[in-house]
Amino acid sequence: MNYREFGKRVLDLILASLMFLILLPVFLILFFLLLIHFKGSPFFYQDRPGKNSKIFRIVKFKTMRDLTNSKGELLSDDQRLTRVGKIIRKSSLDEIPQLINVLKGDMSLVGPRPLLVEYLELYDADQARRHEERPGVTGWAQINGRNTISWQQKFEYDIWYVENLSLALDLKILFRTLWNVIRGKGISQQGHVTVGKFTGNQGERMGAERSTMEGVLEK
Incomplete structure (x- = not known):
């Protein structure tokens, strides 16, 4: 049986079902806790590009308030992230509802993380x-730095995964993800609550050049 075409989906269905049943008590506790905490829906929904750039709606537990400035623009992540949200995010419990996306076939347990639709262009x-495979709850980039690495590094890891996808690699990523979650490793970049936005390859190159120049000046 070809793992890429059939085995991976079978593994997703089996493991996602088992994980959801095991985590159901935690899911329900967080559901009611966040329902009260945010005085409404405990879930965060957002359109993301999936396999072949097909748009789907991702679901996560909500960790931020919908606070805006006078222009109606959302405030920065660190201003909107609540104390409860920080704990849930640090422990990666906000990712649990994505098991529903996996069961629906929008996502896989392992694959390139689904990013914003605006990044497609x-x-x-x-x-x-990176969109040749289903996006994942976790991935090769996540166990090699997650939000602490540059966008260029993240994309290189994603492409490497797409080219080298296998059962052994997926199992390795799942085990290392569990270990990283236990240690709380790679949750955010220095100076950011979450990863900074991708602004295009020109911006990425300029950032790399600035970092290199800073390193030269420090010497």
Whole structure:
């Protein structure tokens, strides 16, 4: 049986079903806790591009308030993230509802993380290859730095995964993800509550050049 075409989906269905049943008590506790905490829906929904860039709606537990400025624009992440949200995010419990996306077939347990729809037009041809597979709850980039690595590194990891996908690799990623979650490793970049926005390859190159220049000046 071809793992990429059939085995991966079978593994997703079996493991996601088992994980959801095991985590159901935690799911229900968080559901009611966040229902009260946010005085409404405990879930965060957002459109994301999936396999072949097909748009789907991702679901996560909510960790931020919908606070806006006088112009109606959302405030920064660190201003909107609540104390409860920080705990849930640090422990990666906000990701539990994505098991529903996996069961529906929108996502896989392992694959490139689904990013924002607005990034689609910013990718070059190589970076767009990350959409050749279903996006994952976790992935190769996540166990190699998660939000602490640059966008360029993240895309390189994603493309490497797409080219080297296998059962052994998926199992390795799942085990290392569990270990990273236990340690709370790679949750955010220095100076950011969450990862900064991708602004395109020109911005990425300029950022790399600034970092190199800063390193030269420090010497």
